[in-house]
Amino acid sequence: MVAKFDLTDDSVVVIIGTGAGGGVLANELAQKGVKVVALEAGGRYLPEDYINDEWESFSQLAWLDARTTSGSWRVAKDFGGLPAWIVKAVGGTTTHWAGASLRFQDHEWKALTTYGAVEGASLLDWPIDAAEMAPWYEKAEDKLGVTRTGNRPGLPGNNNYKVFEKGALALGYKEVSTGRMAIESSNENSSRIACQQTGFCFQGCKWGAKWSAAYTDIPEGEATGNLEVRERSHVAKILHNDEGKVTGVEYFDAEGNLQFQAARIVCLAGNTFESPRLLLNSASSMFPNGLANSSDQVGRNYMRHTTGSVYGIFDKPVKMWRGTTMAGIVQDEARHDPSRGFVGGYELETLALGLPFMAAFLNPGAWGRGFTTALDHYENMAGMWIVGEDMPQSTNRVTLSDATDQYGLKVANVHFDDHPNDVAMRNHAYKQGMAIYDAVGATRSFPTPPYPSTHNLGTNRMSERPEDGVCNKWGQTHDIANLFISDGSQFTTGAAENPTLTIVALAIRQADHIAREMAAGTI
Numbered sequence: 240m241v242a243k244f245d246l247t248d249d250s251v252v253v254i255i256g257t258g259a260g261g262g263v264l265a266n267e268l269a270q271k272g273v274k275v276v277a278l279e280a281g282g283r284y285l286p287e288d289y290i291n292d293e294w295e296s297f298s299q300l301a302w303l304d305a306r307t308t309s310g311s312w313r314v315a316k317d318f319g320g321l322p323a324w325i326v327k328a329v330g331g332t333t334t335h336w337a338g339a340s341l342r343f344q345d346h347e348w349k350a351l352t353t354y355g356a357v358e359g360a361s362l363l364d365w366p367i368d369a370a371e372m373a374p375w376y377e378k379a380e381d382k383l384g385v386t387r388t389g390n391r392p393g394l395p396g397n398n399n400y401k402v403f404e405k406g407a408l409a410l411g412y413k414e415v416s417t418g419r420m421a422i423e424s425s426n427e428n429s430s431r432i433a434c435q436q437t438g439f440c441f442q443g444c445k446w447g448a449k450w451s452a453a454y455t456d457i458p459e460g461e462a463t464g465n466l467e468v469r470e471r472s473h474v475a476k477i478l479h480n481d482e483g484k485v486t487g488v489e490y491f492d493a494e495g496n497l498q499f500q501a502a503r504i505v506c507l508a509g510n511t512f513e514s515p516r517l518l519l520n521s522a523s524s525m526f527p528n529g530l531a532n533s534s535d536q537v538g539r540n541y542m543r544h545t546t547g548s549v550y551g552i553f554d555k556p557v558k559m560w561r562g563t564t565m566a567g568i569v570q571d572e573a574r575h576d577p578s579r580g581f582v583g584g585y586e587l588e589t590l591a592l593g594l595p596f597m598a599a600f601l602n603p604g605a606w607g608r609g610f611t612t613a614l615d616h617y618e619n620m621a622g623m624w625i626v627g628e629d630m631p632q633s634t635n636r637v638t639l640s641d642a643t644d645q646y647g648l649k650v651a652n653v654h655f656d657d658h659p660n661d662v663a664m665r666n667h668a669y670k671q672g673m674a675i676y677d678a679v680g681a682t683r684s685f686p687t688p689p690y691p692s693t694h695n696l697g698t699n700r701m702s703e704r705p706e707d708g709v710c711n712k713w714g715q716t717h718d719i720a721n722l723f724i725s726d727g728s729q730f731t732t733g734a735a736e737n738p739t740l741t742i743v744a745l746a747i748r749q750a751d752h753i754a755r756e757m758a759a760g761t762i
């Protein structure tokens with residue numbers, strides 16, 4: 240039975256956003272008997288609603304409310320109003336995600352200690368480490384059904400993978416596989432069916448073979464009778480009392496009416512742009528710089544991973560769009576090896592865009608023969624994506640723009656400049672990516688610039704000392720004991736791995752902590 244809580248019920252935990260962080264936290268708390276109201280700005284879409292067409296699906300699911308950009312990154316020039324590809328729907332960006340699910344390497348929890356101070360970067364060690372996270376990763380892998388973990392077999396490789404694998408092995412790479420994916424590889428021992436290799440992972444999996452909070456954690460949480468999800472409910476402000484404790488949130492409901500929901504605890508999981516925006520928009524006379532911002536760290540240290548893509552054209556068809564979008568990885572370059580001219584490392588992962596996206600993202604603004612002949616050879620193309628650790632910089636930040644949204648609220652401005660380490664890493668990855676395709680006879684191989692950011696991290700970072708960040712090792716804000724950060728914005732550094740498995744592991748761990756502290760009466 241789906242729960243229904245009163246607006247004045249101040250015993251509930253309010254979670255803002257229902258994506259990888261918020262959706263998992265909501266279910267985990269509900270399973271432990273904690274009463275939860277989850278407020279989600281977007282609507283509810285299930286596998287039968289997903290659309291196997293790139294742009295239509297994007298219009299259905301993506302966050303299209305206003306945002307602005309600044310800085311020298313290419314995304315600001317190519318996609319000024321769209322700095323990121325983020326979803327506005329129940330389940331958040333786990334509807335669009337591809338499912339690549341990797342643990343951090345041990346040293347990546349301690350980037351400052353491992354890499355040393357890097358000029359211009361605001362590197363910091365996480366206040367947690369690999370040993371502490373290991374059991375939570377295991378729980379996250381079981382929840383997501385990650386291939387090549389537990390007893391789960393790997394996925395079969397599609398044509399895009401076969402080309403990629405052959406080239407990588409020819410270059411001498413050893414850590415080459417179809418990766419660890421939150422996609423079912425068999426029909427045994429799972430409530431989800433095995434992948435049908437239809438190739439629309441980015442559009443929401445119509446088979447439900449890929450894990451998404453939308454059709455796993457959310458309904459499981461609702462089934463406990465402890466979770467109420469209010470969709471099309473956009474939180475405008477977090478309120479607090481004279482003691483500086485948060486008391487609840489104001490939100491615009493599906494009819495556009497302003498409501499107040501009381502809360503014992505508020506957990507912020509709106510993704511890396513909306514979470515700091517909400518803290519800044521919640522400024523008051525007691526907290527004039529925004530909530531949880533005595534350190535002036537809210538919004539700073541925005542990270543997006545060093546990305547870019549490489550495509551190869553062959554003389555025979557590859558049909559890269561068939562099969563899973565991202566089940567293919569080379570991990571040899573993920574190590575920290577400064578002899579390459581940069582700190583940290585990167586992963587190379589197979590990627591296939593449908594023709595409509597390819598035309599938009601191949602080289603935005605380009606025209607002429609080079610561009611059109613590449614598209615003419617779409618059928619013969621193979622593709623890969625770079626995911627590398629980018630440097631946190633305090634000047635890469637989310638601030639409030641002068642522009643306002645449909646509710647009259649100031650929108651997020653996203654400022655980003657590449658760090659020289661990011662540029663050196665990207666150029667190295669482009670070279671290696673092209674070498675992979677050249678090694679198996681590509682007639683042409685070429686890099687393409689980064690798309691709007693899909694991995695958005697770091698604007699409310701975890702820190703040991705309150706002056707270095709926004710929240711502690713539990714995601715609890717340093718300034719306000721009953722206000723938590725529960726999404727990717729709590730990342731201290733980004734590591735080379737796709738972030739969602741870590742967001743989920745942190746959410747499971749945070750639920751355990753919150754339930755324990757609530758029972759003890761400390762929050």
Ligand SMILES: Cc1cc2nc3c(=O)[nH]c(=O)nc-3n(C[C@H](O)[C@H](O)[C@H](O)COP(=O)(O)OP(=O)(O)OC[C@H]3O[C@@H](n4cnc5c(N)ncnc54)[C@H](O)[C@@H]3O)c2cc1C
Nearest residue numbers: 256258260280331332337338339474509726727737738739
């Ligand atoms: C195309 C694509 C492919 C990806 N592939 C991978 C992959 O293979 N592996 C991987 O690890 N990651 C991948 N990602 C990234 C991954 O989806 C995100 O890292 C992850 O979902 C972030 O989780 P989150 O909880 O921080 O935010 P989200 O999942 O984005 O959830 C935030 C939610 O908060 C809601 N919200 C925001 N503001 C408010 C408000 N004011 N009031 C109420 N609700 C609000 C939003 O509507 C949204 O539903 C991919 C992303 C994209 C777009």
Ligand code: SF4
Nearest residue numbers: 434435437438440444
């Ligand atoms: S390829 Fe597999 S995971 Fe991707 S959309 Fe199709 S069935 Fe789902």
